[in-house]
Amino acid sequence: MMGPVSYAKCRKLESVFGPLVDLNRQYVRLRLVKSAEEIDWMRIGAALTDLAIEALRREVRPGMTERELGAICESAYHPHGGVTFIHYFLVTPMAAPQYCVPRQLASTRKVQPGDVIATEITAHFFEYPGQILRTFTVAAEPTPLYRRLYETAEAAFDAVTGVIRHGTTMQQIVDAAGVIEEAGFSVYDDLLHGFGGGYFPPVLGSRSRPAGPLPDMTLEAGMTCVVQPNVVTPDQKAGVQLGELVLVTETGSERLHGAERGLFRLG
Secondary structure, eight states: OOOOOOOOHHHHHHHHHOOOOHHHHHHHHHHOOHHHHHHHHHHHHHHHHHHHHHHHHHHHTTTTTTHHHHEEEEEEGGTTTTTEEEEEEEETTTSSSOOOOOSSOOOOOOOOTTEEEEEEEEEEEEEEEEEEEEEEEESEEEEEEHHHHHHHHHHHHHHHHHSTTTTHHHHHHHHHHHHHHTTTTTESSSSSSSSSSSSEEEOOOOSSOOOOSSOSBBOOOTTTEEOOOOOOOOSOOBBBOOEEEEOOOOOSEEEOOEEEEEEEEOO
């Protein structure tokens, strides 16, 4: 048996076939390493997801609502066969931030000059996804705090992807992300997680925000992971998003996305 089965259906199946065997753990293990064909399809999902980032950079203006930001994303990839998995947004004033990570339900608040926008977007192509996280400022330069947050996220992303390769241990990844705590910040969400066909191991946090005991595993060539150092202030009032889906190779990591990195100014 694989996947969720209701109690009633489980009892009905067992009444005919006998005790069911849970194969979920074995199924997840099989799905961790992608075939070359699957990776090609995930490149398509990543390219479609990139279209949403490019459209946001091109089209966002003060006065739009968070719901309209989602519409910009969907109109970018839907004509090319992309399907929405998620598009989450954080929109808050840099001078007086109210929360640190994207919300899963969009509000009707209007984007204003001086805001910061952080987003997490996944479009997929026949269920093969990309995932990208980016941060923008609106009609203003970043404040010193947001510049420090973003520079820390960049440093953490480079440090983590710099150690990713076949055989990398979980402790090596957490240690690489230590630049976040060294800068006086933390994370709110997972630092790294397997992705593509499910939300897979390894799921890792940072030193200051563990995601539980470190998994007893090492990275393998062919795994696809999202590296997402969502750096936040200790009081969780301010934060940025940066990250994307990468492929683990024998000698390092390979970007599956083409969207440019940077703390871009919109409008």
